[in-house]
Amino acid sequence: MAASLDVKLSDFVPRAIIRVFSTMMSLKLEALDSPSDANLQGERVVGSVGFAGAATGMVYFQVTDVFARIMTASMLGRKLQDINGADEVNDAIGELSNMIGGNLKSCLSDSGFPCALSIPSITRGSSFNIQTRNGAWCERFAFQYQEHHVLVEISVRVNSTEGGING
Amino acid sequence: MSLKILTVDDSKTIRMIVARAFQPFDCEIAEAANGVEGLAAAAREKPDLIILDLIMPLMDGVEMLAKLKSDPVLKSIPVIMLTAEAGRENVLKIAKLGVRDYMVKPFKEDALLEKAGRVLNLQVKAKEKKVKTLDDPALILIVDDKPAIIQQITEGISGTPWKVVGKAAGAEAMAEAKSSSPDVIVISLSLPNEEGFNLLQQFRSNPVTRGIPIFGMCVKTDLDLQARAEKSGFAGVITKPIDMESLKTKFIRVMELDVSTKYFSLDGEIQVLTLPEKITDQVTAAVEHYLQLKLNGMVDSGMNKFIMDLSQVVQVEPSLVKMIASTIQKRQILAIKIRIVGSPALKEQFKSFKETYEIKIEPSVAEAKKAFQPAKAS
Numbered sequence: 001m002a003a004s005l006d007v008k009l010s011d012f013v014p015r016a017i018i019r020v021f022s023t024m025m026s027l028k029l030e031a032l033d034s035p036s037d038a039n040l041q042g043e044r045v046v047g048s049v050g051f052a053g054a055a056t057g058m059v060y061f062q063v064t065d066v067f068a069r070i071m072t073a074s075m076l077g078r079k080l081q082d083i084n085g086a087d088e089v090n091d092a093i094g095e096l097s098n099m100i101g102g103n104l105k106s107c108l109s110d111s112g113f114p115c116a117l118s119i120p121s122i123t124r125g126s127s128f129n130i131q132t133r134n135g136a137w138c139e140r141f142a143f144q145y146q147e148h149h150v151l152v153e154i155s156v157r158v159n160s161t162e163g164g165i166n167g
Numbered sequence: 168m169s170l171k172i173l174t175v176d177d178s179k180t181i182r183m184i185v186a187r188a189f190q191p192f193d194c195e196i197a198e199a200a201n202g203v204e205g206l207a208a209a210a211r212e213k214p215d216l217i218i219l220d221l222i223m224p225l226m227d228g229v230e231m232l233a234k235l236k237s238d239p240v241l242k243s244i245p246v247i248m249l250t251a252e253a254g255r256e257n258v259l260k261i262a263k264l265g266v267r268d269y270m271v272k273p274f275k276e277d278a279l280l281e282k283a284g285r286v287l288n289l290q291v292k293a294k295e296k297k298v299k300t301l302d303d304p305a306l307i308l309i310v311d312d313k314p315a316i317i318q319q320i321t322e323g324i325s326g327t328p329w330k331v332v333g334k335a336a337g338a339e340a341m342a343e344a345k346s347s348s349p350d351v352i353v354i355s356l357s358l359p360n361e362e363g364f365n366l367l368q369q370f371r372s373n374p375v376t377r378g379i380p381i382f383g384m385c386v387k388t389d390l391d392l393q394a395r396a397e398k399s400g401f402a403g404v405i406t407k408p409i410d411m412e413s414l415k416t417k418f419i420r421v422m423e424l425d426v427s428t429k430y431f432s433l434d435g436e437i438q439v440l441t442l443p444e445k446i447t448d449q450v451t452a453a454v455e456h457y458l459q460l461k462l463n464g465m466v467d468s469g470m471n472k473f474i475m476d477l478s479q480v481v482q483v484e485p486s487l488v489k490m491i492a493s494t495i496q497k498r499q500i501l502a503i504k505i506r507i508v509g510s511p512a513l514k515e516q517f518k519s520f521k522e523t524y525e526i527k528i529e530p531s532v533a534e535a536k537k538a539f540q541p542a543k544a545s
Contacts, residue, residue: 023273102251109254
């Protein structure tokens with residue numbers, strides 16, 4: 001992977017995620033220095049969005065099921081106990097993943113890496129091991145809202161003639 | 168007639184947020200989860216506006232828009248794209264598709280309403296506009312950097328159930344108006360940098376605040392500023408020093424309050440009209456407005472006794488004489504019995520007018536009620 005064109009994910013990804021939370025849910029996220037999934041205990045909800053083109057990769061947006069329900073309630077302006085079942089939560093987390101992916105895609109496209117975005121998908125479980133393909137740049141960003149944690153993992157692989165990604 | 172808005176988005180969450188944003192307005196919301204459903208819904212519902220997502224399964228927003236624009240019946244429906252992608256290339260692509268506007272997710276409901284408000288004439292639902300009376304609370308937002316004026320108005324309306332919220336600057340005032348939807352806004356026209364006029368435009372361009380009556384406020388001697396304010400679209404101008412009675416009358420008028428409870432009451436089967444000490448033009452106008460309605464209402468409900476209680480009135484004005492003469496005339500048509508209550512001094516004053524020269528005045532409401540009873544045969 002060449003590095004002739006710099007796209008520093010850490011310059012805009014945390015800002016974009018904090019803005020998504022504040023605009024859609026009025027929740028003030030704090031960025032953490034040391035990303036780790038050790039804080040995501042219990043059942044996890046993972047929204048993933050893929051992008052393909054001059055830059056190819058995935059965005060994984062991970063939160064606990066408890067926080068996912070809180071986020072859904074905030075987005076819909078409803079009480080937590082009025083959030084029914086996993087479908088509503090999955091839809092909200094999928095849409096938030098889409099917004100984060102859309103922001104990333106816009107940044108990559110504006111930096112000379114045009115790409116297309118996939119429809120978001122949701123995975124639920126309690127033990128995850130996300131591995132990137134050879135040659136992909138992977139970066140993690142962690143955030144906190146009160147006692148709840150958010151982990152965003154981004155893997156990007158670019159055509160060697162196009163440029164590169166810096167963390 | 169209700170407006171129809173079609174939201175096309177594969178996320179139910181977004182469709183619900185869009186529906187919630189338009190909930191206060193007279194709109195019907197139709198939903199579709201992809202382009203295929205969206206086209207069918209557009210053909211069926213003929214919406215006034217489509218809010219369209221870009222990336223969706225089965226048929227994405229671009230394809231749906233292209234099909235929409237090639238349909239002679241549907242092509243004129245305005246479309247606002249709601250997309251998670253804000254890149255330059257994407258924005259240019261969207262612009263070429265002939266959309267009216269676009270919004271980038273994440274988005275605030277206010278911003279969506281503002282864009283929709285540029286395309287549609289959004290009206291607050293009629294049921295939200297229930298008729299209020301003088302006993303109902305109301306919120307008055309005063310935008311003025313002089314706390315003494317806010318204090319003066321607060322004290323001036325202290326006898327009413329109304330509440331005053333004061334803000335010193337435009338940004339704070341806008342935030343307050345969006346969150347609390349005041350019944351009336353008063354903006355000082357002496358705020359620096361034309362902020363008063365700019366704020367009026369901001370309130371008018373936001374669908375949430377567009378329908379709120381807004382007064383300008385300036386010094387009585389600044390006639391140029393008053394004329395400019397009238398032309399700019401203020402509901403009126405409040406001049407300083409503030410005449411509180413006139414201010415309250417203006418608020419009552421723009422809030423379209425039912426003031427009949429201030430003057431009209433029921434005493435058993437008898438309709439009573441009680442006039443205040445001073446009969447101003449505002450009082451006359453308000454009473455005359457409701458008098459015919461009340462008299463008609465009496466006939467409708469089988470009542471036929473009406474007392475005009477003038478015991479508080481000190482000075483007989485020609486407008487009062489005119490009102491009494493007109494009421495007596497209506498009484499004859501509607502077969503209503505009228506008794507008038509007043510002081511001996513008032514009776515003397517009535518003798519100066521041809522219309523009321525021979526009018527019979529009862530000394531109290533109790534006597535007036537007795538006077539309705541048929542005279543006993545001796």
